[in-house]
Amino acid sequence: ELKVEQNPLFLSMQEGKNYTIYCNYSTTSDRLYWYRQDPGKSLESLFVLLSNGAVKQEGRLMASLDTKARLSTLHITAAVHDLSATYFCAVDGGTSYGKLTFGQGTILTVHP
């Protein structure tokens, strides 16, 4: 059974600071996704990582994938309040119909 673990689960940080969220998964996969969820809303796709060594950047967020270590990171640079949200990683377990297994989520709060 595929398991996906995120760390940390809660993160409170000051504006302007940097931090990294980690996503570990238990079985071989080379397809990993990061989503953002605002309170009361559905998921917004942030990054699609489809191969070992993939690195994607959008604004103050950068995601990477190491399939050998079964690890993905979401790095936050110079955080701003607008980044406050819950972030999920999800792994495609390799089924033909695209079933995803989600991490527990990281609740991020950015304060002045």
Added chain:
Amino acid sequence: GAVVSQHPSWVICKSGTSVKIECRSLDFQATTMFWYRQFPKQSLMLMATSNEGSKATYEQGVEKDKFLINHASLTLSTLTVTSAHPEDSSFYICSARDPLGGRQPQHFGDGTRLSIL
């Protein structure tokens, strides 16, 4: 881009009522749709995989007689919460897989907030 419409967005009803939630893929044909449930401050939990023209596949621990899924067409799947009780109150999110959709594995609906009094 691909859009998945979920309806209603919020429903409040009395205990014992059955509630139907619709999930539509608006610009692609989805042979597979997924239904998730999310409690406050928790992750998405897959309830079932809905396949067009066949029975849904339920995850372990999900009562198939309680959560009825119908995927009668390539653009519509419905989830009916039968005889809903307060413990069924949750945020329900559907997603649809576009087999020609390339990089995105699933396209998510906006979710339905279900509150049972």
